Amino acid sequence: MDVLSDVLAVMRTGRARSALVAWQAPWAQEFAPVPGAAGFHVMLRGSCVLLRDGAEPVRLAEGDIVFRAHGDGHALADAPGTRPIAPACAPAPAGGPPPRAGAGATVTLCGAYELDPDLVHPLVRDLPDLIHVPAGSDPRLAAVVDHLAAELTEPGPGSDALIPALLDTMLVHLLRTCLGGRHRTGWAAALADPVTAAALHAMHREPGRNWTVAGLAATGGLSRAPFARRFTGLLGRPPLTYLTWWRMTMAAGLLRRTDLTVGAVAGRVGYGSEFAFAAAFKRRFGMPPGRYRRRPGGADQEIDR
Incomplete structure (x- = not known):
């Protein structure tokens, strides 16, 4: 997608x-x-x-x-x-x-x-x-x-x-x-930039892949250090920080809307260890995946910057 x-x-x-x-x-x-x-x-x-x-x-x-x-x-x-x-x-x-x-x-x-x-x-x-x-x-x-x-x-x-x-x-x-405005900043600028857009599309296409900064940089034809500066400058966070945030966001959606087990959700978003996934999820949402799934509704969580 x-x-x-x-x-x-x-x-x-x-x-x-x-x-x-x-x-x-x-x-x-x-x-x-x-x-x-x-x-x-x-x-x-x-x-x-x-x-x-x-x-x-x-x-x-x-x-x-x-x-x-x-x-x-x-x-x-x-x-x-x-x-x-x-x-x-x-x-x-x-x-x-x-x-x-x-x-x-x-x-x-x-x-x-x-x-x-x-x-x-x-x-x-x-x-x-x-x-x-x-x-x-x-x-x-x-x-x-x-x-x-x-x-x-x-x-x-x-x-x-x-x-x-x-x-x-x-x-x-x-x-x-x-x-699509003329004076693009933030996400609008990142999606219009061929280097950062290529990396974002790669992360969204294969969120479970074992991405590295060098691998993401290669999708846009840039070396590691300038790519990291460019991505962070436009989006306010390093590429792997965004990747983790997106994985947890995807996981939360899967927990809410599917019957997949916690282990299956962990695998879908790139975690081979259910324990490591649960720890990352708790850092993002303040509770383990199972309790998040059982909770009706949801509190407004501020996105990490």
């Missing part, structure tokens, strides 16, 4: 949710913080402002998209001074009638993705709090939005399967947009 696909497969959980919402001025709606989630708003008709504590209002025009990668609280309103009123919104679930949208109404497409807080990748953690995608800047993303809005408004046979697939496609395009 490529790195982005791998990251999404591990940290996604549950089903994405979406709704069409119609607003008639004056209107305002607060969105509470949702840890372990990422969300978006698409302006299908009209305009509004997005409000955050301590920040200037963000004006959204028809066709604009905003992506909140960290589930932080915010509000949407027709104007900065409008206070939230209830009931301000009427979601239209898949399979239900479209929202009533009279003359002058604002119509938005809202959605949210559940992420396992234990397994959120630094690629996502490093994203800005708010990403604003202006209308027309990404034709592929706009096409997905149009298709999704049409399925929500006029569902047909197979919509229950198609809508989640479109939401997943939208998430990939949103993350591509975030990673």
